[in-house]
Amino acid sequence: MSAVATNRFLKPELLARLGTLELVARTVVDGVITGLHRSPDFGFSQEFAEYRAYNEGDDLRFVDWNVYARADRMYVKRFRGETNLSVTLLLDISASMGYGEPTSKLDQAKYLVASLAYLTRRQHDALGLVLFDDKVREFTVPSARPDSLSKVMGLLENSAVGQSTDVVDVLNDLQSTITKRGLLVLVSDLYTEPDALLTSLQSFVHAGHEVVLFHVLDDQELKPDIKKISSLKSLESGDSVIVDPEYLRNEYQQRIQDHCEQLERSSAKSGADYVRITTGESLDNALVAYLQFRQRLSR
Amino acid sequence: MSLLAPLYLLGLLGLFLPWLLHRFNHHEPPVQPFPSTRFLEPTRPPATSKRKLRYWSLLALRVLLLAGLCFLFAQPWLQSDENANDADAVRMLIVDNSFSMRAGDKWALANDAIDTVLSDLPEKNAVQLFSFSTQLSALTDITNDRTSVKDALALLEPGFESADYGDLMRRVDKLVGDMDIPVTAYFITDAQRSNLPAQMNTLLADSLKSFNVLAVGASDETNYFLSADATSSDSVTARVVVNVSASAPNAGTELAATQKNIDVLLKDQLVASEQVLLEPGEIKTVQFDSISLPSEPGELLQVQFRQTDYFSDDDKLSIPVRGLSQLEFSVSQIGGEPSAQAQVFVTTALETNGSAKVSMLDIGAALAPGMRHAVIFVDDITKVPDAVTRFINSGGNALLIPNRIDQLANSTALSVSSKAAFVSRVDEAHPLGLSDLNWFDTRFYDTGTFDLQSSDRVLLGLDTGNPVLIERSVADNGRLLILNDVLDGVDTDLPLQPVYVSLMQRIVEYFDISNAIPAQIEVGHSLFLPANSQLLSPDGEAMLDLAQLGSTNDVRIEQPGVYSVLGASQSNTVLAVLNPAESNLSALTRTELDAWEARHNQETLTSDDGANDTDTTVANDVTSNVSNALNSAQNRHALWRWLLPLVLLFLIAESLFANRMLWIRRDGL
Numbered sequence: 001m002s003a004v005a006t007n008r009f010l011k012p013e014l015l016a017r018l019g020t021l022e023l024v025a026r027t028v029v030d031g032v033i034t035g036l037h038r039s040p041d042f043g044f045s046q047e048f049a050e051y052r053a054y055n056e057g058d059d060l061r062f063v064d065w066n067v068y069a070r071a072d073r074m075y076v077k078r079f080r081g082e083t084n085l086s087v088t089l090l091l092d093i094s095a096s097m098g099y100g101e102p103t104s105k106l107d108q109a110k111y112l113v114a115s116l117a118y119l120t121r122r123q124h125d126a127l128g129l130v131l132f133d134d135k136v137r138e139f140t141v142p143s144a145r146p147d148s149l150s151k152v153m154g155l156l157e158n159s160a161v162g163q164s165t166d167v168v169d170v171l172n173d174l175q176s177t178i179t180k181r182g183l184l185v186l187v188s189d190l191y192t193e194p195d196a197l198l199t200s201l202q203s204f205v206h207a208g209h210e211v212v213l214f215h216v217l218d219d220q221e222l223k224p225d226i227k228k229i230s231s232l233k234s235l236e237s238g239d240s241v242i243v244d245p246e247y248l249r250n251e252y253q254q255r256i257q258d259h260c261e262q263l264e265r266s267s268a269k270s271g272a273d274y275v276r277i278t279t280g281e282s283l284d285n286a287l288v289a290y291l292q293f294r295q296r297l298s299r
Numbered sequence: 300m301s302l303l304a305p306l307y308l309l310g311l312l313g314l315f316l317p318w319l320l321h322r323f324n325h326h327e328p329p330v331q332p333f334p335s336t337r338f339l340e341p342t343r344p345p346a347t348s349k350r351k352l353r354y355w356s357l358l359a360l361r362v363l364l365l366a367g368l369c370f371l372f373a374q375p376w377l378q379s380d381e382n383a384n385d386a387d388a389v390r391m392l393i394v395d396n397s398f399s400m401r402a403g404d405k406w407a408l409a410n411d412a413i414d415t416v417l418s419d420l421p422e423k424n425a426v427q428l429f430s431f432s433t434q435l436s437a438l439t440d441i442t443n444d445r446t447s448v449k450d451a452l453a454l455l456e457p458g459f460e461s462a463d464y465g466d467l468m469r470r471v472d473k474l475v476g477d478m479d480i481p482v483t484a485y486f487i488t489d490a491q492r493s494n495l496p497a498q499m500n501t502l503l504a505d506s507l508k509s510f511n512v513l514a515v516g517a518s519d520e521t522n523y524f525l526s527a528d529a530t531s532s533d534s535v536t537a538r539v540v541v542n543v544s545a546s547a548p549n550a551g552t553e554l555a556a557t558q559k560n561i562d563v564l565l566k567d568q569l570v571a572s573e574q575v576l577l578e579p580g581e582i583k584t585v586q587f588d589s590i591s592l593p594s595e596p597g598e599l600l601q602v603q604f605r606q607t608d609y610f611s612d613d614d615k616l617s618i619p620v621r622g623l624s625q626l627e628f629s630v631s632q633i634g635g636e637p638s639a640q641a642q643v644f645v646t647t648a649l650e651t652n653g654s655a656k657v658s659m660l661d662i663g664a665a666l667a668p669g670m671r672h673a674v675i676f677v678d679d680i681t682k683v684p685d686a687v688t689r690f691i692n693s694g695g696n697a698l699l700i701p702n703r704i705d706q707l708a709n710s711t712a713l714s715v716s717s718k719a720a721f722v723s724r725v726d727e728a729h730p731l732g733l734s735d736l737n738w739f740d741t742r743f744y745d746t747g748t749f750d751l752q753s754s755d756r757v758l759l760g761l762d763t764g765n766p767v768l769i770e771r772s773v774a775d776n777g778r779l780l781i782l783n784d785v786l787d788g789v790d791t792d793l794p795l796q797p798v799y800v801s802l803m804q805r806i807v808e809y810f811d812i813s814n815a816i817p818a819q820i821e822v823g824h825s826l827f828l829p830a831n832s833q834l835l836s837p838d839g840e841a842m843l844d845l846a847q848l849g850s851t852n853d854v855r856i857e858q859p860g861v862y863s864v865l866g867a868s869q870s871n872t873v874l875a876v877l878n879p880a881e882s883n884l885s886a887l888t889r890t891e892l893d894a895w896e897a898r899h900n901q902e903t904l905t906s907d908d909g910a911n912d913t914d915t916t917v918a919n920d921v922t923s924n925v926s927n928a929l930n931s932a933q934n935r936h937a938l939w940r941w942l943l944p945l946v947l948l949f950l951i952a953e954s955l956f957a958n959r960m961l962w963i964r965r966d967g968l
Contacts (some may be wrong), residue, residue: 096334105334191335221334232333242328244342255338 051075085125086142086182089113089152090174092216094133094165095235096189100218100279108279109187109216110156112286116185117156119287121149126182129155132170133162142182164236167192171200181208190215190263191236198266211272212290215263218279222256224248300375300938307372310365317361321354360953367946375938388481388508389441390426392416392448393471395488397432398822398881400457402489402610405516409487412513413452416485417445428452431486432460433823435470459859460823461878462488465496472504481508490514490887492547493880503898510899517886521554521579522546524613524882525561527602528819531592532623539563539571539587539618541602547580547885554579560605563587565598572605580885592620597872599861613882619861619872621818625653626811629670631660633686634678635702638787644794645674645700645786648803655807671777672810673697680781681750683773691777696810699781701747719744719792722767724760729770730827731805733759736798743767745790749783767793768802780806816864816871821878825853828864835863837875 054063054074062076091113097106113129120127128142129152138155140148167188178184184204190197190213204211226232226245233240243252260276267274277286302308333339392413400406413428420426428438428448438451467486475482484507488494496502504510523545531537541561548554556578563571571587592598603615628649630642642659649655658670673695675687680701687697722738738759746765751757758780759768769781784791793799820826828834830851834842837860843852856862862873887895 099332099334189334191337218334224333226331229328231328231330232336232339233330234336235332235334237336239336240330241336241339242341243339247340247342251340252338259338 050078052078085120085123086128086180087116087120087125088128088130088142088178088182088184089116089120090130090132090170090184090186090188091156091159092133092165092167092186092188092190093131093137093159093162094189095161095163096165096191097216098161099221099235101220103279105189105216105218105221105279106159106161108277108281108283109214110159111283112214112216112277113185113187114153114156115283115287116290117149117152127152128178130170130174131155131159132165132167134164134166134169136170136173137162139177142180165189165191168196168200171197171204175200175203175207178204178209179207182210184209184211185214186211187214187216189217189221194259194262194266197263198270201267201270201272205271211267211270213263213267213272213274214286214290215260215274215276216279217260217276222278223253300377302370303374303376305373307374308369310369310372313369314362314365317358317365321358357953357956360949360956364946364949364953367942367949371939371942371946375942377938388424388483389478390416390420390424391429391471391475391482391484392426393429393431393435393467393484393486394452394455395432395462395486396430396455396457397462397491397494398457398459398612398877399462399489399491399494399610399884400516401612402522402884403516403518405489406457408515409489410452412487412515414449416487416513417448430455431467431470432458432462433466435467435474458822458857459877460857461821461881462491462494463496464494465498465501468502468504472506475504475506478506483507483509483511485511485513487513487515489516489884490892491881491883492885492887493883495887502895507899510896512892512896514886514889514892517549518609518884519549519552519554520609521548521557522610522613522882522884523557523559523577523604523608524610524879525602525604525616526876526879527600527616527618529590529600529618529620530623531620534596534622535592536589537592537600537620539590539600539602541573541585541587542582542879543575543577543585544582544879544882545577545579546883549885550888556581561585562601562603562605563590564601564603565590565593567601610882610884613877616859616876617861618874623653625656626672626807627670628655628657628672628674628807629660630657630674630676632676632702633684634676637676637700637702638785638789640788641676641700641786641794644788644799645803648794648800649674649807651800651804654804654811671695672807674700676700676702678702680783683771683779683781687779688773691773691779694776696778697780698806699779701783701785718763720746720761720763720765722759723762724757726756726758729756729758731758731809733768733802733805736801736805738798741796741798742792743784744792745785746783749781755781778810780809816866817873818871819874819876820856820862822856822859822875823878825855826862826864826873828852828854829866831866833865835865837861839863 051064051067052075054076058076062078064075064077067073067075091109093106097109098104100108117127117129124144126142126144127148129138129140130136131138138159140151140155142148165188167186167190171186201211201213226243226248229242229244231240231242264274264276273290275286275289277283394409394413400409417426422443425441425443426439426445426448427441428451430436430438438455439448442448471484475484484504490512523543525541525543527539527541529537529539541563543559543561545557556576558574558576561573561575562569570590573585573587575583575585577583590600597619599617599619601615601617607614630645646657646659649657655672657674671694673690675684675697677684677687677699678701680699683699687699690697719742721743722741725734725738727734743761743765746761746763746767749766749769751766751769752771754772755766756770756772757766757768758770760766765783767783769783771779771781773779784793786794788794816828816832817826826834828843828851831848832843832852833848834852834854836842837858842854856873856875859875859877862875864871864873
């Protein structure tokens with residue numbers, strides 16, 4: 001945990017100076033606990049999970065003969081599988097993700113996705129990436145091949161902000177594409193209806209996927225520091241709304257806070273994990289939160 | 300507080316401009332990108348009210364600035380309390396009762412103006428009423444009794460005389476100069492341009508405390524008027540020369556030409572008629588020849604416009620037919636022979652219009668017996684020959700002219716000068732009327748010095764001091780004029796000048812009217828009557844009583860018409876005519892009158908000079924405006940001295956405040 005403490009000071013603006021996303025990811029991940037995540041499938045790995053009474057039809061190879069010798073009963077050893085987790089990272093590259101100074105939400109999201117990708121490959125899991133706005137722009141099938149990381153990093157490096165966003169549509173489209181159960185990590189500012197999102201997420205959870213939502217926001221988005229009448233122009237639709245600072249100080253902040261809380265509740269209902277990060281926040285916080293979530297899940 | 304140019308207050312309408320700007324000033328809010336407008340709602344009303352509230356102070360400053368500018372241009376002034384000290388000042392009301400005041404409703408308006416003046420003046424101000432045309436006449440004493448002033452005014456009517464504003468100011472200045480109390484003069488007139496003097500500096504009366512002109516009755520219509528002269532050489536037919544004039548238009552007025560019919564009537568019967576087209580300000584001469592005269596003499600001709608205009612008093616006149624008789628002049632010499640040029644110049648000038656017939660006498664010949672008029676060339680004009688003296692004593696009239704200078708080279712009486720001299724002195728009172736002639740640019744090169752005697756009267760003098768024309772009294776019966784010029788056109792410039800012929804004609808007339816009865820006289824002037832002469836008015840009434848008949852008389856002619864002079868041996872008719880300047884009703888502009896007033900109120904109104912340079916409208920102070928004119932400019936205090944710094948202060952404050960507003964808007968504070 002000491003490494004985590006060290007990397008708490010890796011602010012996004014500092015990471016931005018590091019150059020490539022891979023270097024960023026390494027810097028972040030190396031400082032974070034290299035916690036293990038476990039496969040939802042029990043397999044044949046070396047880590048013992050539990051004993052179970054032998055039933056007819058069980059493979060005799062898994063009978064613990066030592067226990068039988070001492071207890072005169074037959075038990076089958078069960079092991080926890082640790083390999084070939086399929087991790088699909090879904091990154092929202094819509095226009096609204098371009099908001100934020102000096103680090104945009106997209107930049108922060110890229111750092112996060114790169115770090116997760118690096119972490120995934122470090123554990124030799126299969127890594128896939130989806131870039132989307134209102135539809136899927138890039139999709140790499142999860143793969144455990146060594147070059148999967150560089151491929152993902154390349155896509156991240158070259159990605160730019162797109163158009164409007166429609167997370168729900170994209171998730172619905174991906175349901176038929178991502179068939180292998182695994183971990184889905186959705187990184188987005190989630191300007192969508194929480195109920196619709198809940199429905200989409202539940203589909204994935206019911207299909208056996210684990211889902212983690214990273215809700216990326218900018219500090220100015222949460223608490224706009226605007227002191228005079230301003231015309232706020234949507235980055236996605238281009239619509240302008242003249243807003244009074246008083247409204248932004250009170251009602252708006254309440255609304256977006258409600259939205260976030262509703263998203264969190266919807267995530268909880270659907271069995272997904274919800275992590276909110278802001279552009280001014282260190283990435284290690286997000287990673288630690290994610291890993292804790294994984295550990296909690298494994299118990 | 301009053302305003303000199305209240306029209307500038309119309310600029311106050313401009314106050315709506317900043318008000319509108321502040322009201323409709325739609326300040327577009329700055330555009331900022333935002334990820335999504337999903338949770339935003341437009342909230343404009345609170346923002347608008349806040350901005351308007353903040354800019355009220357700037358709006359107030361701008362309104363004050365504009366209002367200050369408008370008042371500055373309107374030239375406000377204050378009447379100081381010095382009026383209280385002005386209580387002793389005499390208000391001199393001078394009403395113009397010249398002939399032009401008979402036109403239209405001018406006289407009624409003048410009466411209204413005086414009534415207003417009297418009612419607006421404080422009771423403590425003493426008033427004296429004057430009338431002015433040819434003379435300045437006091438109609439009342441200095442009094443506080445307004446009723447007596449109004450009574451005197453009621454008895455007054457406009458006459459037929461002419462006015463000269465320069466003459467008025469001279470008389471006023473002299474009158475007020477003899478008074479010890481301050482005098483404020485109000486001149487109620489129709490402000491005729493033709494009444495202005497030739498020299499504008501005579502319009503100043505220094506002794507007045509302040510001077511105000513109340514102009515009434517200016518009209519943009521054109522007044523048409525005429526003058527006429529009828530002569531007959533055979534008493535059977537007459538020649539009538541009519542001068543038809545149209546008054547000059549007022550400044551800024553454009554009027555079209557008008558067709559006028561001129562009729563000549565005899566015994567109310569039309570005997571001749573002519574149609575002329577007259578532009579405003581134009582003068583045309585119409586001549587009617589061979590108008591048959593009736594057998595009985597003394598019948599008057601009537602010349603008139605067929606259609607009268609708004610000033611009908613000058614549209615018709617009656618004239619006598621003047622008989623043409625030639626005066627016989629003899630030209631002779633005593634001493635040396637005169638130059639041929641001089642003789643030609645003299646003969647030609649005398650016979651120019653047929654009024655004289657010249658007989659040349661042989662050299663050395665005596666004055667022709669029976670001749671009453673002579674031009675005599677003499678060697679030394681300072682010494683009148685005895686023959687000439689005897690001639691004058693016998694009732695003759697003579698003009699002495701010196702012979703050539705070279706023949707008088709040794710004379711001590713004359714000195715030759717090559718430097719040109721100009722006429723600088725004219726005897727205006729002499730019947731020759733030399734002041735009416737234009738002596739401008741008439742040069743005299745070799746005029747000799749002349750030793751004046753006690754009986755000599757210099758009628759024309761040069762700037763060198765030398766006399767040119769002298770009248771010497773040598774006898775009671777005839778007249779002797781001495782011309783100090785050789786008239787040869789070589790050593791002198793006089794015979795080559797246009798004025799020369801007029802001079803000689805005047806001399807002919809002077810010799811002709813040895814009984815001093817002119818054929819024509821202008822109304823307002825005095826007619827000199829010899830002893831034992833009676834003057835009959837146009838109505839046939841005797842104007843002199845028996846006590847006056849025994850001596851010579853000067854009778855002031857006050858009405859136009861044909862007067863008759865009955866003498867012991869003969870009778871003459873004198874036509875009294877109107878001054879044509881009075882019929883030219885073109886009026887002065889208010890700006891010109893302001894300038895005239897300002898010359899008397901210069902101390903306190905210096906800053907206002909030329910304030911209304913663009914005001915070319917004719918002066919026409921109606922009664923309602925008379926009160927304004929009554930406020931003595933003497934006590935006016937222009938407020939621009941205080942208003943200008945105030946406006947500058949507003950301007951600076953507005954600039955600072957506007958900059959601050961800009962700064963606030965830029966920084967979003």
